[in-house]
Amino acid sequence: MGPLAALIGDWQGEGGLDTAFSHSKQKVLDTPFSEKVAMKPFGPVDNGRQHLYGLDYKTAMWRGDEEDPFHTEVGYWLWDAATGEVLRGFVVPRGITVLAGAIGVAADATEFTLSATTGGELYSIAENQYLRANASTVSYEVTITSGDDTWSYHETTMLRMKEFPELFPHVDHNTLTRA
Numbered sequence: 506m507g508p509l510a511a512l513i514g515d516w517q518g519e520g521g522l523d524t525a526f527s528h529s530k531q532k533v534l535d536t537p538f539s540e541k542v543a544m545k546p547f548g549p550v551d552n553g554r555q556h557l558y559g560l561d562y563k564t565a566m567w568r569g570d571e572e573d574p575f576h577t578e579v580g581y582w583l584w585d586a587a588t589g590e591v592l593r594g595f596v597v598p599r600g601i602t603v604l605a606g607a608i609g610v611a612a613d614a615t616e617f618t619l620s621a622t623t624g625g626e627l628y629s630i631a632e633n634q635y636l637r638a639n640a641s642t643v644s645y646e647v648t649i650t651s652g653d654d655t656w657s658y659h660e661t662t663m664l665r666m667k668e669f670p671e672l673f674p675h676v677d678h679n680t681l682t683r684a
């Protein structure tokens with residue numbers, strides 16, 4: 506499982522923070538959140554000579570004591586030991602799919618960064634028509650840091666939004682411990 510071995514299991518984190526433009530408040534908000542993540546290992550998946558191992562994952566985030574999560578993702582992490590390629594393919598249920606990746610990651614790496622760009626040749630982002638016109642994702646980057654029974658992510662999603670002349674950095678981070 507290479508660097509994905511440290512991510513196997515059920516996780517929770519209370520100290521998440523999201524920075525996004527709130528349409529209801531018409532301003533940029535920093536929102537604390539709690540999170541539950543499940544990562545289940547599988548493999549091998551063979552593409553000819555390529556042998557991938559992976560994790561299927563689900564994550565959900567809540568603000569305060571609200572019942573329904575305000576953000577969810579489903580997807581897969583994949584590891585190709587032959588090339589040190591790590592992939593994260595996932596869906597954000599706003600009409601966005603992401604395949605982010607990196608090549609040359611060490612099997613025992615405790616920190617690695619994956620990225621994707623819209624229109625990217627290899628690692629790319631697809632989105633719906635409304636988002637393309639109003640809040641288009643131009644790039645996505647996530648850095649994972651793993652330790653003993655804990656891991657963290659820090660991710661930046663750059664958005665071209667109607668509300669701002671410059672690209673807007675939509676930022677999320679959290680630290681997870683075993684549930």
Ligand code: HEM
Binds near residue numbers: 597675
């Ligand atoms: C921890 C992960 C994430 C959380 C908690 C989160 C949360 C949010 C929140 C609260 C908003 C503001 C909605 C509103 O009030 O109008 C938002 C907007 C948005 N998010 Fe995320 N997000 C996360 C990750 C992502 C990722 C990975 C992507 C894409 C790759 C993404 C794409 C977007 C887009 C395109 C919008 C703009 C929607 C609009 O302005 O109409 N988000 N997100």
